[in-house]
Amino acid sequence: MRELALSDDILMKIEKPARYIGNEVNSVMKDKEKVDIRFAMCFPDVYEIGMSHLGIQILYDLFNRREDTWCERVYSPWTDLDEIMRKEQIPLFALESQEPIRNFDFLGITIQYEMCYTNILQVLDLAQIPLHARERSESDPIVIGGGPCTYNPEPLAEFFDIFYIGEGETVYDRLLDVYKENKKTGGCRQEFLERAAGIEGLYVPSLYDVTYKKDGTILEFVPNNPHASSTIKKQMVLDVTKAVYPKAPVVPFIKVTQDRVVLEIQRGCIRGCRFCQAGMLYRPTRERDVEVLKGYAREMLANTGHEEISLSSLSSSDYSQLQELVTFLIQTFQGEAINISLPSLRIDAFSLDVMSKVQDVKKGSLTFAPEAGSQRLRNVINKGLTEEVILEGAGQAFDGGWTKVKLYFMLGLPTETEEDMKDIPKLADKIARRYYEIPKEQRNGKCQITASSSFFIPKPFTSFQWAPMYTSEEYIRRAMIVKHEFAEQLNRKSLKYNWHEADVTILEGLFARGDRRIGSVIETAYQKGCIFDSWSEYYDNEKWMEAIEETGTDLNFYVYRSRDLDEIFPWDFIDIGVTKNFLKREWQNALDEKITPNCRAACSGCGAAIYGGGVCVEG
Amino acid sequence: MKVRVKFKKNGAVRYIGHLDFMRYFQKAMRRAQIPISFSGGYSPHMIMSFANPLGVGVTTDGDYFDIEIKHPISSEAAVSQLNQVMVEGVEVLSFLEIAESKKMAGMAIVAGADYLCTIKKGKLPEDWKYQLMPFFSQKEICIVKKTKRSEKEVDIRPMIYNISAEDDGIFMQLAAGSAANLKPGLVMEAFCEYLGVEKDTIAFHTHRLENYADMGENDTRNLVTLESLGTVITV
Structure with a gap:
């Protein structure tokens, strides 16, 4: 032994x-x-x-x-x-x-x-x-x-x-x-x-x-x-179907966060949300063959003994074979007491149908990520989700017996106004109103709409990489505006609002767009005892602020300032396919509140086509 | 059909706690394609219950859990299929049909267990082997049991069925189960106190050897292994 x-x-x-x-x-x-x-x-x-x-x-x-x-x-x-x-x-x-x-x-x-x-x-x-x-x-x-x-x-x-x-x-x-x-x-x-x-x-x-x-x-x-x-x-696998996949992954003894078989159905995302780094990094979108995935599901469940299987990708609803795959998983494995864990899906007749098959409707919840409260700001970030679509989806779900809705937002997005912030509670309230339109005797008691907001962090290789961030005081002020507006809503008793920690956001922003000189901040903080910073019980903002001060690091330079269009960024030497010119164009479109179509609707010439694969060569 | 599985757990896997070890066996049942039964509902779970949960750090040569299977599978095939998917340190010893009655479930009938305690740190006095019988012959062996709220004195002597000195440690047979349960660590603590050995200078490893049911009538104890209550399945 x-x-x-x-x-x-x-x-x-x-x-x-x-x-x-x-x-x-x-x-x-x-x-x-x-x-x-x-x-x-x-x-x-x-x-x-x-x-x-x-x-x-x-x-x-x-x-x-x-x-x-x-x-x-x-x-x-x-x-x-x-x-x-x-x-x-x-x-x-x-x-x-x-x-x-x-x-x-x-x-x-x-x-x-x-x-x-x-x-x-x-x-x-x-x-x-x-x-x-x-x-x-x-x-x-x-x-x-x-x-x-x-x-x-x-x-x-x-x-x-x-x-x-x-x-x-x-x-x-x-x-x-x-x-x-x-x-x-x-x-x-x-x-x-x-x-x-x-x-x-x-x-x-x-x-x-x-x-x-x-x-x-x-x-x-x-x-x-x-x-x-x-x-x-950037290195990229052109044919993800032929890429190796771990058919016998390690099965931990103790319960881990992802205690299940994971099927990666596609890489990349066609959507082009302007805040999203993954959406740019992993272009072009590439799908895995559905028949191959079915085989992996069987083999991996047999090799691990897991009692649950889930799908992994960005924007899973865009996977063209989703219906077939999900239907297969339910039909094949539900009889063997395998739990099918669905990714968050666009709410429509299909997703509601499969959701009702794999979860208890009374306990389950619907998730929407409008990211911004107003249509104006959603156009800025190119999030193609409209109020109409949300209300329609929520309405269908309410009619089907669901009562819980989760909403995700970001605060501090470029061009955000007080109106945009206040539209977050208003949108939540409209969803609740839609619920209470159902006659009392036909609905399941009260509904519960939970809105959560994080603070926006500009990331390299996004069209917002030039954008400024705000101080943590300003972030909290914005969260308070939203909180107070929630208290003004008709259905406030059915609404709940949570917001993210602001101090950590500043540091994430510092590291995301930092240069070589930031290494000394990390090392100084570590020597002071900072560790497990993503665990709130261990995050020590005071030590980090000391490290920033001792190393003479200027947060204004790294975090709060707007960057010039011709500035050389620390990450410019990396070529991800998507060009800086495209990102500049998208930054301008954002300021003009102009929508850019997704990759399947029309090619916007981002540059990722140079890889010659995925959605760029579909059809 | 109700089935009792007997297993060994030795080596590094002893650091896996009871609940995680149960999860380990639930996944193993699937890998080995044992036709196990599930409860109903949205999140069905396997019907599996352990007779006498093992603490972290304790090893065993004879522990048990009961399951229910949808259709018969031969004992021989089941043991072999399970052992093909075990990790180092875990071995399945038997897979036997047991009575349907809830009263006969391992958890309900376990009444005693055998242990071997060995020293892993520190030393006992040279003559400890000669002191063991006088220790055991006492009418009462009182220890102070601490709970969150109170401390109370308990006489553990009636729960020690047998004790003897072996070449590699101390063997003991103790009460186990819901009616009376005694942990070998407490016996070792009492023995150390009897010998005048400072508690913190010594540490023992506990190895469980077997689990028993009490099939005696009236007030006579008749311990039989949980395994002996099962019968071989042939298909």
């Missing part, structure tokens, strides 16, 4: 010891003497969050298909174990072999959200790997980052040896081959990094220099090494 990295004494006193023992169903064990490459794949958050992530399962499967590679998993130790590991100098270990990851060839870290940045430093620190790439020696693993946040990797540039920009299925194999070859021929770390930089989609930050203008904006971002190319092209 395997030797565990942690002693019985430790395992018996920490919370949920099963987070750290590995040995789960479908986890991969290999003979370490028979592999050439040891790869530690990390999600820098607690096990239950990390284990719920599909991307890691895909890469775990992809790497372990190679006979020469053993890919293992590692997650952030929770704060109780973190403390013990620091005190007792226990090096962070991988779950499968229970061996220290500092002896591995690679440490891959998926970077899914900004508020995990201090956890990346925690993982490096506990692993006893130098935080800065330039301080790493020949014996340290190559630290490689991937995931959505790497579309602006600059705030993390000094902590990583390589960033993989784009979808993992394309050039990882080549990278591993190059690594093996370099090792065989006795090449050093620097030689490997130079060779890696020659592979499309791989960004080696140490091979670039940045200079700044007096006003703080970028003067020049240029390679300092002949192996580095001036632009990095």
Whole structure:
């Protein structure tokens, strides 16, 4: 039997010891003497969050298909174990072999959200790997980052040896081959990094220099090494049906956030909402073949024993074979007591029908994401959801017995006025009115309309990347306007309003559009003890504000200012297909309150067609 | 048809708590294609109940849960199918038909269990083996049981059915189940106190060996293994 990295004494006193023992169903064990490459794949958050992530399962499967590679998993130790590991100098270990990851060839870290940045430093620190790439020696693993946040990797540039920009299925194999070859021929770390930089989609930050203008904006971002190319092209799988898929994903012992089989039905989104980063990054939209998905569903349920299956994608209602797939899942698996967990769907006769089949109508709720209260502002953000559609959908659902509606909004969107804010409660009230139009004896008591708002954060590669943010006081002021307006509504007793934390929003904004100089803020905050910042019980705004002050970071420059159209952004060296010119055009359309049609209705020439796949070549 | 499954749980999986271990077996039933029955409703769940839940850190060579199956499957096939989908450290030992009556459910009839306690940290005095019988021969063994609200003195002696010194630790047979239940840790605590060993200097590992039902009549105890109440299924 395997030797565990942690002693019985430790395992018996920490919370949920099963987070750290590995040995789960479908986890991969290999003979370490028979592999050439040891790869530690990390999600820098607690096990239950990390284990719920599909991307890691895909890469775990992809790497372990190679006979020469053993890919293992590692997650952030929770704060109780973190403390013990620091005190007792226990090096962070991988779950499968229970061996220290500092002896591995690679440490891959998926970077899914900004508020995990201090956890990346925690993982490096506990692993006893130098935080800065330039301080790493020949014996340290190559630290490689991937995931959505790497579309602006600059705030993390000094902590990583390589960033993989784009979808993992394309050039990882080549990278591993190059690594093996370099090792065989006795090449050093620097030689490997130079060779890696020659592979499309791989960004080696140490091979670039940045200079700044007096006003703080970028003067020049240029390679300092002949192996580095001036632009990095996003990696994308053209045919997602043929891409590898993990048919036997790891089944955790403890309950995790996503405790079910996940079928990824498509990548990308045709909609083009102007605030949405994913909508631009993953263009063009590519669908997976429905017959292949049916096969995956059968196989994955059989291999895992999960009692639930869900679909994953952006805007799932746009998947052209949705009806067929959902009908198949219900007909095939409901008899076996498999729960079908539906994604949020456009409300129409079909979705109401399937919803009534898979959930208790009395308990279930409908979800709409109008994002903005007024039609004017919805035109600005290009959210093609009208009040008419919402009322019609809600009305049909109410007639069918539903009583609960959830609404999602953003506050602080570009051009937002007080009228726009006040239209949020008004819209919620109109939905409630529609409910109370049903004769009393035919309805199920009161309805419950819950509106939630988050604060808008401009993200790189969106048409709002030039937009300013507001201070946290201003965000709260806006939330209060909405709150007070809710109290004015006729059906206020059936309405509920929640708003998001504002302090964290500012930091997310800082990291999202930050440059290389932001690395020192993250490191300073980490040294002060910031960790698990996405967990409200651990988020410490005071420490972050100290770190910002001590590093002389100007929030006005990074967060609150409007950017000029010709400014060079830290992420401009990445080519996602969608052009900066298109985004500029869309920014102007937003200010003109002009709608842009979705990709299937008409091509708007965003630039993603250069990949020659997906919706760009449909029909 | 009601079925009783006997299993072993050893090694790293001992750190998986009872509820998670139950989830593990529910998923295993599906992977092994055991024709298990479900409750009705929107979120049907498997009908599965454990006779005597194991604490985190405790290992076992003889624990049980009962399930209901929709149609018969041979004991041999079921054991083999289940063992093909187990993780390292878990093994299914038997899969037997049991009586339909609720009174015969594992949870309802479990009355005793065997344990082996071994030292994992610290030391007992050299002569502990000679002290065990005098300890056991006491008329009363009183310990203070702490609950959230109060502390009360309990005599655990009647719940210790047997105790003996073995080469690799201390064997004990204790009361288990809803009527009376004694944890081996409490016995070890009392024994340490009897020996004058400081509680914090020593730690024990608990390994459960077997679970029993009491089939005795009147006031005579007659412990039989939960497994012995089942019969082999042949199809």
